[in-house]
Amino acid sequence: MTKVSLIFETGATGMASLPEKTDDIVILYVTVPDIECGKDIARSAVGRKLAACGNIFPVMTAIYEWEGVVEEGDEAVLLLKTRQGTAERLMDFIIERHPYDTPCVMELPLGRINDGYAAWLLAQVQ
Numbered sequence: 001m002t003k004v005s006l007i008f009e010t011g012a013t014g015m016a017s018l019p020e021k022t023d024d025i026v027i028l029y030v031t032v033p034d035i036e037c038g039k040d041i042a043r044s045a046v047g048r049k050l051a052a053c054g055n056i057f058p059v060m061t062a063i064y065e066w067e068g069v070v071e072e073g074d075e076a077v078l079l080l081k082t083r084q085g086t087a088e089r090l091m092d093f094i095i096e097r098h099p100y101d102t103p104c105v106m107e108l109p110l111g112r113i114n115d116g117y118a119a120w121l122l123a124q125v126q
Contacts, residue, residue, distance in 0.1 A: 025113060025121060026087050030078040030094055031062065031104040038078040041097055050090040051080040052124035083125045 028051075032038040035058045042054025057077040064071055082090050091105050098105075113121075 024084050025110045025118060026082060026084050027108045027110060028078075028080040028082065028087065028090060028094070029104070029106045029108050030080065030098075031075045031100075032056075032078050033075060033099060035076045037099060038076045041094055042078060042080065044097065045080055045082075045090060045093060046124075048093070049124065049126040050086055050093055051082045052121040053081045055079045081121055083122065086125050 030038075030041065032041065035056055038054070038056040042051070042056065045051040046054060055078070057079075059074055060077055062071075062073055062075045080090060080094075087107050091107070094105050095103060
């Protein structure tokens, strides 16, 4: 397996100097009940070329109102990187497989990305 290295050049301010925005790349933010659910969705999406990569943050606390009651519980966060033109198909794919009645699946716009990673990502997704 080849791993992608992210290399950023730093200027006098120490801030990363990144190439211009790539409009064709988006990130889907998805909350899932646990890491295993996130892995299942990510593996399936990557295997079907709907996403280039999935990253899972294993534990976060969610506080929300559901059916008139303020709830609190642990969830995981799944970030899926994909093309703008594939995002809707990926969202439908996630919703069909997600165990929640009303899953959180949000498209996040991308600011900037380094050229090498952008090229790799775009080559992975159909």
